[in-house]
Amino acid sequence: MVSKEEIEHVAKLMKIDLDDHAVHIDRVQKMIEYFDILDKAATESEEIIVNEQPLENLREDKYEPYKDKLIDKLKHYKEKFVRAPKMV
């Protein structure tokens, strides 16, 4: 059983403001509870298969300039920097 406090803690880490979202916690709890069914799957000995890409399959590591100046599409920028709120 997952506690509401644990879920609230994770929500904060995910940068989700809970003032408006506390209402979702119950539902998230129900959703995670459904995942408990995974306990019954007999997969202890199973190895996780990951898709590995051989390096030679990747495209050539070559600089290709983008024709538009993408930074112009941003609202808050100065020279080549994105403007962000104060860190402290």
Place this chain on the structure above:
Amino acid sequence: MNLSISALEYIDAIKNGDFTIEEFVSKTLDHIKKVDGKLHAYLSVNEKALDQAKELDKKRKAKEKIGSCIGMPIAVKDNICVKDTKTTCASKMLEKYVAPFDATVIARLRKQDALFIGKTNLDEFAMGTTTEFSAYGPSKNPWNTQYVPGGSSGGSAVAVSALESIASLGSDTGGSVRNPASFCSIVGLKPTYGLVSRYGLISYANSIEQIGPMARTVKDTAFLLNIISGIDPNDNTTIDNHGEDYLKDIEAGIDGKKIGIISEMVGKGTDKEVSSATKKALSKFESLGAKCEEISLDMIDYSVASYYTITSTEAGSNLARYDNLRYGFDFDLEGYEFNSYIAKTRKNFGPEVTRRLIIGGFVPSAGHAGRYFLKALKVKSRLTKEINSAFKKVDFLVAPTVPILPFKFGEKLDDPVAMFLIDFNTVTANLTGKPAISVPFEMSNGLPIGIQIIADSMQEKSLFQAAYALESTTNLPKVPL
């Protein structure tokens, strides 16, 4: 001029000079004006469509070279980037985002002179199965507007079904092409993972999702796949299909093929109308010369939990980029500290996205990964082995696309587990990377039922042959508009 023609019929008609591109596009736009207020397939309609149609007519008149789509109106799910066009993902978070580039699938269709008629509605960031989670209101099922059209590519399915476009593109992470195709009585394909480039598809769960074509006929779907498939330097997961022609030999039939019915997908939780349609489909396959047997895949019972664990985790990471600093909506930076600004702006995510993000932070976290995320990956690995050994015995696996009939708005909205189970028959193809197609098969009290056929990886060609064979046995009514 009839708007209900197929893509291949459109091409013939234009070549024959039955009508011009402008005439067809103009009629399509009029029709959209007439019905879309009610159906809400589109989030935005291309205002330059008519001018673009005129340009293409001019090109034809001047005997210039023209691509194979010849101005065919195609609708695009609003999570696929079309250059200089709003791409909102049906989210308030991206309500002002204008894509600065074309997705690879769009670039390829554009090269063939397809005409992008509009961007279609979806569940926010493709998370949902009804379009009820769109920040801009749901789409309606044209067969009965009190019913959901399925999702998340609901708008793309409605557009094709209600004659608001000839074909469309959707994306399928756990059934998002096949589910609405089934609910709206059209064809929808989820290709083999890697067959179609995801470059320019706004990521939700990138390790399993694919862009897929949606159309009125199996042949149209194959025609679109011919254009959009193949290797792309901008997506390292793409596979070289050596220019396979999926239309060639599509009428080859399925005589002598072996079909496995997935027993877990026709058991409890399946509506009786859906069960009986599936039985009927199997007897059609047998009458076409195929042999059917039951196949059991043990891991399917855990597939939905595995699917939601994996997709939420990937969503948590993929959607971390929405901090409103680089793209987003107007929200002044002044007076906020960094983290509080981001948390504040992320309130623009709708409820389902918010919940999935919280889950996506939780299930892979240090204290819980062993119980959830790693378990989910093990289920995925085991399921893949199971389905691979099934394909040593049979050529195709068959099940109803959705275990239940289309349902009314609001019916499942408050029950997350009921919502999960709608995906029961579709997530397996995503978790295992296999291609799967939904073919419209029957109507029950005016509501469509689709049959899903799954094939082994890169076997789209034979998958289309089976789908075409099944489609040829059907005689479905016209959509009531």
